Amino acid sequence: MPDTDTPTNSSQVSEVLVWDIEGVPPADTGSTILWRAFATEALLECISIPQLIEENSDALRARYLAWIYELGEIVIDGKRLVDHLELRPGFSYWWMTLIAEKCNFAKSPLITDAIRFFAFDDWVRQAPDITSVTLVSANTPLHESFKCWCELKKIKFESQFIITTSEHKSLLRLTFDRLPDLIQGGIALLKYLIERWPLRGVGLDKWRQASGRTTFISYFFNLLPQAAQAGQFESQYWASLPQALDETGVNSSWLHIFVKNPVVPDAKSAAKLIQRFNGSRESRQAHVVLDSFLSTMAVVSSVRDFGKLCRLGRIKLVTVLQSRSLTDPRAESALWPLLKEDWNRSFFGVGAMRNLLMLNLFERALASLPKQCNGVYLQENQGWEFAMIHAWRVAGHGKLIGFPHSTVRFWDLRYFSDQRSYRKNKLAIPMPNLIAVSGESVLNAYLECGYPAEDLVEVEATRYLHLDKVDNKQLFSTPVSGDLSKLLILGDYLPSNTSLQMHLLREIADDLSSIELTVKPHPACPIVVADYPELKFELTEQSLSDLLGDFDIVYTSNVTSAAVDAYSAGLTVVSVLDPNTLNLSPLRGVAGVRFVSSAEMLSDALLEAYSQSGDVYERVDYFNVDSSLPRWQALLTE
Secondary structure: OOOOOOOOOOOOOOEEEEEEOOOOOOOOOOEEEEOOOOOOHHHOOOEEHHHHHHHOHHHHHHHHHHHHHHHHOOEEOOEEHHHHOEEEOOEEHHHHOHHHHOOOOOOOOHHHHHHHHHHHHHHHHOOOOOOEEEEEEOOHHHHHHHHHHHHHHOOEEEEEEOOOOOOOOOHHHHHHHOOOHHHHHHHHHHHHHHHHHHHOOOOHHHHHOOOOOEEEEEEEOOEOHHHHHOOOOOEOOOOOHHHHHHHOOOOEEEEEEEOOOOOOOOHHHHHHHHHHHHHOOOOOEEEEEHHHHOOHHHHHHHHHHHHHHHHHHHHHHHHHHHHHHHHOOOHHHHHHHHHHHHHHHHHOOHHHHHHHHHHHHHHHHHHOOOOOOEEEEEOOOOHHHHHHHHHHHHOOOOEEEEEOOOOOOOOOHHHOOOHHHHOOOOOOOOOOOEEEEOOHHHHHHHHHOOOOHHHEEEOOOHHHHHHHHOOOOOOEOOOOOOOOEEEEEEOOOOHHHHHHHHHHHHHOHHHHOOEEEEEEOEOOEOOOHHHOOOOOEEEOOOOHHHHHHHOOEEEEOOOOOHHHHHHHOOOEEEEEOOOOOOOOOOOOOOOOOEEEOOHHHHHHHHHHHHOOOOOEOOOOOOOOOOOOOHHHHHHHOO
16 A cells, blocks of 8 residues: 555635646646546645545445435435335345445446545545635536535635547447437337347247256356357356366356357357257256347336436436435535436436346246246446345245356445445345355455454355466465566556556666566557567467466456455566556555555565565455355355
């Protein structure tokens, strides 16, 4: 974590400048708040909001989760919001909204601004003499929230809106974005049906006649190319688990959600592959995709639900939520502008239509399946999962198990809810019977946020079974290198994260002259050597498992899960923090992992590692990686 000394208290504050753009703020202001930057040596007198978030993360996360829970419990005309949104008996659409989903790193980036606002509000409580706030930002919803907050606090507000260059969009995309949400939803539905109609009915006979009593709900994605070409189902999500069940005589059914990818680029390819999977004589598996259940009636039902949802979203509910921002004295009430877009997308646009179609398809898919003893699904707490849980229960199936297939990061808010959410009351959040956690780290993440301990069970991390073959070393803060020091740089799938990584390296290029640099870009984000003339490095496309044994230190973004592979293999991990986002590293809080936020900190971290100074840390087993899968076998064959 950053180790800059950030002031957190001031009894002399009167004028506050909130700086939310690139560049250095003016020096002739009162107290300066860096909204999305860490305080460097030149800006030590500034207040860094990202630093305050790092220092008070537990309280800030809990505050956000409590706020979202309380939104759902707001009483309007004698009924809670979750009650107004009861779309099916016992199921509230609230749990499918983007607001309840809380996907802060991909779908709802303004959540980060809400967390920052809470940190700012906490700082203000220690600086009670504020008379004015000036916001310099290109973020329109943030300006609206600050204006509302200042009115509630009776503080003068000055808005300095900065116009930035918008991202390039095609004329077709710009035209679509300007259409009313309802028309966008209708166009999106039509496009979806045209693309997916070839999947209608594929695999249904085998699905309806399935003799197995265990069903997996997964993505038709991350398939191994060579196996797919041979007509065999092998997925990186599940590794050898399907084959292990086959070998022990367990029949299984597989309901896939089709995602376009290089192995299966379109619906026709997906249909052919499903048929090949089902035609294998050796397999004990029955495969379908969710779109196999498309029908005229499913579409009509979805459109009917969409009309009902639009009425609910427009009439009364949003008016009450907006009015709260004018009367509730808490800072939370001022943040409706940061949620407004997510509300509209959840009720009126493309997202709403997709949600409702998935609800109707899951109802048909699970109602037509013979009664199951076990169900297992990839748990990311996306909106469709709650619709699936409801449909599973209505169909009368047995035990349902959620499986978080990757890391559970502290600031990935999808995985966490306010503890009050877990009460078994009317229209409560749909929960599986069990969550299968893949190691002590994931287990602790759930327990620390108040998830019922009796509903957690440990299994093997199927996506990380390759670590079972790694010669695990003791994790030192200092490596044991040869004559030439070597550094492995793992690029990120987001260009902005990779750019930040390389930018910091460029700034300390002189300090790297005696270090051999090897860069492994993410497949979705290539790196061009010519773009970094100051740096001497080699590019590699080798698999990560083959590379790890040749290095002692790895440098990553704060998002990539590849950092866990490196850590688990015994390497020292140095990870860069991006002040534009929350710390989404899966290794946040793990002893021995170095987080840096500036070129100076990166240079110091590498110097300390290569000079063999610092403390020694015992490596913690992040995942359960027994390739024989004893925990999974026991769970699914009880």
